[in-house]
Amino acid sequence: MIDLSDKTSVHLFTFNGERFALDVNSGSLLNFDKPSFYFLSEFLNSGSIDLARQGIKEKFNIDTEEIEKEFETLIEQGILFSKPIPYFESNLTLKSICLNVAHSCNFACTYCFAKKGSYGDSESLMTPENAKAAIDFLVKNSEGKGALEVDFFGGEPLLAFNTVKKTIKYAKISYPDKKWRFTITTNGSLLTPDKEQFLYENDVSIVLSLDGNKETNDRFRVLKNGQGTFDFVFPKINEVAIHRKKSEGYYVRGTYTKETLEISKTAMDLRNMGFKFISLEPVVTKDKIGITKEDLPKLKMEYEKLAKEYVESQKEEKWKFFHFNLDLEAGPCVQKRVNGCGAGVEYIAVSPNGDIFPCHQFDGIKETKLGDIFTGITNKKLQGKFRRANYLFNKEECKDCWARFYCSGGCLANNYNMNEDILKPYQIGCEIQKMRIEAALYVQYKSMKLSPFRTSA
Amino acid sequence: MKHIKVIAKKPFWNIDKRHDCRECQTPCKSACKTSVTIGNQVCEIKKPVKRWIW
Numbered sequence: 223m224i225d226l227s228d229k230t231s232v233h234l235f236t237f238n239g240e241r242f243a244l245d246v247n248s249g250s251l252l253n254f255d256k257p258s259f260y261f262l263s264e265f266l267n268s269g270s271i272d273l274a275r276q277g278i279k280e281k282f283n284i285d286t287e288e289i290e291k292e293f294e295t296l297i298e299q300g301i302l303f304s305k306p307i308p309y310f311e312s313n314l315t316l317k318s319i320c321l322n323v324a325h326s327c328n329f330a331c332t333y334c335f336a337k338k339g340s341y342g343d344s345e346s347l348m349t350p351e352n353a354k355a356a357i358d359f360l361v362k363n364s365e366g367k368g369a370l371e372v373d374f375f376g377g378e379p380l381l382a383f384n385t386v387k388k389t390i391k392y393a394k395i396s397y398p399d400k401k402w403r404f405t406i407t408t409n410g411s412l413l414t415p416d417k418e419q420f421l422y423e424n425d426v427s428i429v430l431s432l433d434g435n436k437e438t439n440d441r442f443r444v445l446k447n448g449q450g451t452f453d454f455v456f457p458k459i460n461e462v463a464i465h466r467k468k469s470e471g472y473y474v475r476g477t478y479t480k481e482t483l484e485i486s487k488t489a490m491d492l493r494n495m496g497f498k499f500i501s502l503e504p505v506v507t508k509d510k511i512g513i514t515k516e517d518l519p520k521l522k523m524e525y526e527k528l529a530k531e532y533v534e535s536q537k538e539e540k541w542k543f544f545h546f547n548l549d550l551e552a553g554p555c556v557q558k559r560v561n562g563c564g565a566g567v568e569y570i571a572v573s574p575n576g577d578i579f580p581c582h583q584f585d586g587i588k589e590t591k592l593g594d595i596f597t598g599i600t601n602k603k604l605q606g607k608f609r610r611a612n613y614l615f616n617k618e619e620c621k622d623c624w625a626r627f628y629c630s631g632g633c634l635a636n637n638y639n640m641n642e643d644i645l646k647p648y649q650i651g652c653e654i655q656k657m658r659i660e661a662a663l664y665v666q667y668k669s670m671k672l673s674p675f676r677t678s679a
Numbered sequence: 680m681k682h683i684k685v686i687a688k689k690p691f692w693n694i695d696k697r698h699d700c701r702e703c704q705t706p707c708k709s710a711c712k713t714s715v716t717i718g719n720q721v722c723e724i725k726k727p728v729k730r731w732i733w
Binding site: 242245247248249250251252253254255257258288289292293295296299300301304307312314315317318335336367368369371373403407425427429469470471473475477501503504505506544545547548549550551552553554555556557558559561562563564565568569581582583627628629630632633635636655658659662663666667670 | 680681682683684685686687688689690691692693699701702703704705706707708709710711712713714716717718719720721722723725726728729730
């Protein structure tokens with residue numbers, strides 16, 4: 223019969239009236255009718271098969287034999303209450319850099335973690351020479367890796383477009399055997415048809431920051447004089463979306479706060495503006511606009527509403543909400559799932575002067591500097607700490623979490639910023655992450671029922 | 680089955696568990712990007728993607 227020594231190996235949840243179980247170790251997803259869901263819930267709660275039988279008899283007046291047989295089959299097949307696949311701490315190697323090409327921004331968004339783009343320092347732009355040196359550093363330290371990632375970030379990276387352009391050309395020409403993956407995260411204000419053409423032709427994915435409609439966006443995304451930015455950036459962002467049409471080469475990405483929790487409306491607003499690829503992320507801050515425990519029930523309702531509307535709207539026209547992208551068949555291997563984002567080891571951020579930080583969010587925090595692109599990693603002790611923190615099972619609170627194989631242990635920068643400890647998960651982020659995964663699993667189920675259309679990353 | 684529907688059957692076993700090639704995208708969960716979690720990703724060997732999004 224069922225081994226209940228590891229109750230955490232099954233996660234039961236309901237979403238928009240549907241009943242599910244996620245078998246944590248195998249990734250199997252099951253959908254239940256009312257009696258079978260009740261039976262499993264009772265069994266997990268009480269640990270007694272007799273109590274579960276009795277309960278179902280009283281509530282549904284049916285015999286449990288048929289249901290029990292189904293459970294037995296699933297257990298036999300390793301679909302439910304499965305044992306973990308063996309995994310281990312990967313030997314991470316550098317493969318990804320965030321080039322903070324601009325410690326400067328023409329916007330002054332009130333929630334900006336980068337202190338309005340300057341990262342708390344004097345404003346500066348990365349020179350093409352430093353960017354090229356960073357590319358050399360990446361290639362030199364990523365032996366054996368085929369695909370290398372470069373993300374142009376800031377501040378506003380288009381302030382340093384000349385550097386962006388030269389870096390891309392340099393990487394491709396100097397290291398043609400590498401599979402280059404370029405991304406740029408921009409507020410869109412400095413985009414021109416020429417710049418977009420260059421980015422498009424060079425397969426640069428573009429993340430465009432826009433928080434929603436004019437009212438929502440202009441609440442926090444403002445110029446230095448306090449003026450809203452929507453009217454200014456929308457035509458430019460829209461132009462990119464039209465140019466890229468149905469390609470997956472762009473995402474419109476918004477930030478939501480305590481004061482703008484209505485993500486279902488915001489997402490649908492963006493979709494109704496014509497955008498096909500949309501993402502909304504929670505602000506992470508200790509300030510008063512940060513998400514707190516009290517906001518979670520509302521957020522859960524918002525996710526349920528959005529998931530429902532999302533599934534419904536797919537009948538009219540396909541679009542993607544990033545959090546619902548979850549490929550049940552071709553997702554990453556388990557080994558990848560337990561070895562985190564690689565911050566500080568596999569992934570680093572480089573500031574305009576060439577300093578290396580564990581990721582873009584650590585840029586400017588002097589005590590987290592790992593070295594620089596000219597002399598290499600000098601703070602090996604700190605890097606070792608990040609290496610350990612990347613392994614899921616080195617974080618006490620992640621070991622038994624049902625979401626561990628979808629989240630892989632949270633964001634180390636969030637842990638540091640909110641808890642001053644990279645090993646201590648930022649709890650609000652964890653709760654939002656869980657909502658997002660449940661919503662994505664629900665969407666997968668509904669999408670399968672609807673049509674052959676499947677969301678995928 | 681009458682009471683239970685299997686939506687996904689052991690997907691973690693679909694991909695060679697010894698792979699560990701790490702050729703797929705870095706899963707940066709930072710909210711200032713698109714918060715790419717492991718859950719959002721695909722196996723680069725099984726399903727190569729032309730453009731990645733952060």
